[in-house]
Amino acid sequence: MNSSEIKLDLDNYSPQQLIRFIWSRWGFIFRFRWPGFGRLRVKSIDVRKTRHGYHIRIWVRNRIPSRELNFLQLALGSDYRRECMNLRRIISVKRMKSWNILYHYKFSGSGDLTSHETSDARLAKKIAGLIKTFQTRNRLLAPPTRLRTPSRFPSGRNTPKPATEVKNWAK
Amino acid sequence: MSPHRLTRRQRTNRIRNRIINAGKKGISIKQIARLERISLNRTYYYLRFIRMRKRGARIKRLGKKYYYVKPRELETPKPTIRGNVELRGYFNYSSSTHPSSDIEIDCVIIVPNEQQAIIAGSEQITQKVKQRLGAKLASRLKFGVSEATPSSTNHFLFRRRGGELVEF
Numbered sequence: 001m002n003s004s005e006i007k008l009d010l011d012n013y014s015p016q017q018l019i020r021f022i023w024s025r026w027g028f029i030f031r032f033r034w035p036g037f038g039r040l041r042v043k044s045i046d047v048r049k050t051r052h053g054y055h056i057r058i059w060v061r062n063r064i065p066s067r068e069l070n071f072l073q074l075a076l077g078s079d080y081r082r083e084c085m086n087l088r089r090i091i092s093v094k095r096m097k098s099w100n101i102l103y104h105y106k107f108s109g110s111g112d113l114t115s116h117e118t119s120d121a122r123l124a125k126k127i128a129g130l131i132k133t134f135q136t137r138n139r140l141l142a143p144p145t146r147l148r149t150p151s152r153f154p155s156g157r158n159t160p161k162p163a164t165e166v167k168n169w170a171k
Numbered sequence: 172m173s174p175h176r177l178t179r180r181q182r183t184n185r186i187r188n189r190i191i192n193a194g195k196k197g198i199s200i201k202q203i204a205r206l207e208r209i210s211l212n213r214t215y216y217y218l219r220f221i222r223m224r225k226r227g228a229r230i231k232r233l234g235k236k237y238y239y240v241k242p243r244e245l246e247t248p249k250p251t252i253r254g255n256v257e258l259r260g261y262f263n264y265s266s267s268t269h270p271s272s273d274i275e276i277d278c279v280i281i282v283p284n285e286q287q288a289i290i291a292g293s294e295q296i297t298q299k300v301k302q303r304l305g306a307k308l309a310s311r312l313k314f315g316v317s318e319a320t321p322s323s324t325n326h327f328l329f330r331r332r333g334g335e336l337v338e339f
Contacts, residue, residue, distance in 0.1 A: 109297060109311070111231060111234070
């Protein structure tokens with residue numbers, strides 16, 4: 001099943017470390033055309049702070065198959081244990097359609113909140129800026145095309161709107 | 172007895188009514204203590220009696236707030252519509268010395284994005300696991316809330332020793 005939402009769980013990073021990590025890694029991934037889904041064309045980004053790190057959701061125009069998405073998430077620096085478990089779910093648990101999960105919050109049976117997401121619009125804006133920089137680099141490879149404003153968040157009206165939108169993404 | 176003093180039953184009923192009237196918003200222990208003009212410790216003491224009564228009204232906590240969960244909400248399964256969330260109850264245990272005791276539980280239900288409904292859903296999952304796998308495993312369940320996708324469906328699965336998934 002193809003998806004257009006990349007979900008990353010980045011643990012044990014301070015905001016500075018996260019930016020440095022993204023600067024060093026993501027440029028390579030966003031530059032090339034990959035088999036299965038092509039060059040990534042980002043629509044919007046949402047960053048949320050959790051107890052141990054950050055949850056990043058990236059909406060792209062590409063339709064990415066499950067295994068490729070799993071590998072892409074790992075390459076983008078998502079928690080390796082989460083991705084290994086996701087791979088296990090994709091391969092062995094056919095009935096589990098929703099394998100790629102980032103919890104908004106977690107709680108124990110007694111009602112204690114163990115983890116809770118809080119929005120970090122400032123960091124989302126910074127990451128969007130970085131991606132735009134990678135995008136500008138891509139212009140050397142492909143001419144830029146003006147894209148329409150991203151449509152509404154696909155999951156429903158109660159779900160939060162993505163924090164930052166990346167426009168003018170190179171085709 | 173002083174006219175301003177209340178019996179345990181009276182105080183318990185007052186606190187229960189405050190939680191019921193709070194509805195979807197819920198009420199924190201500090202709010203109850205302030206409204207009742209009693210200490211936090213005393214409030215916890217009375218809440219213990221409310222929560223001890225299993226039948227009828229159910230008072231549940233999520234984070235700092237207490238909510239009233241109607242017993243009928245525990246039974247009605249919710250259809251998949253927009254604005255819902257996916258509530259997952261999960262537990263993974265793998266023993267390094269006794270592989271026979273390995274177990275994975277994965278239960279998902281779709282509920283409206285409201286605290287009360289989420290608590291009711293978690294209670295429903297706990298009851299179902301309790302019936303099938305026992306109270307000990309049910310008490311160790313953890314819960315997570317994520318956005319519902321068009322492909323998300325209700326399911327109750329478990330597997331032992333890395334075997335096949337069994338629906339219950």
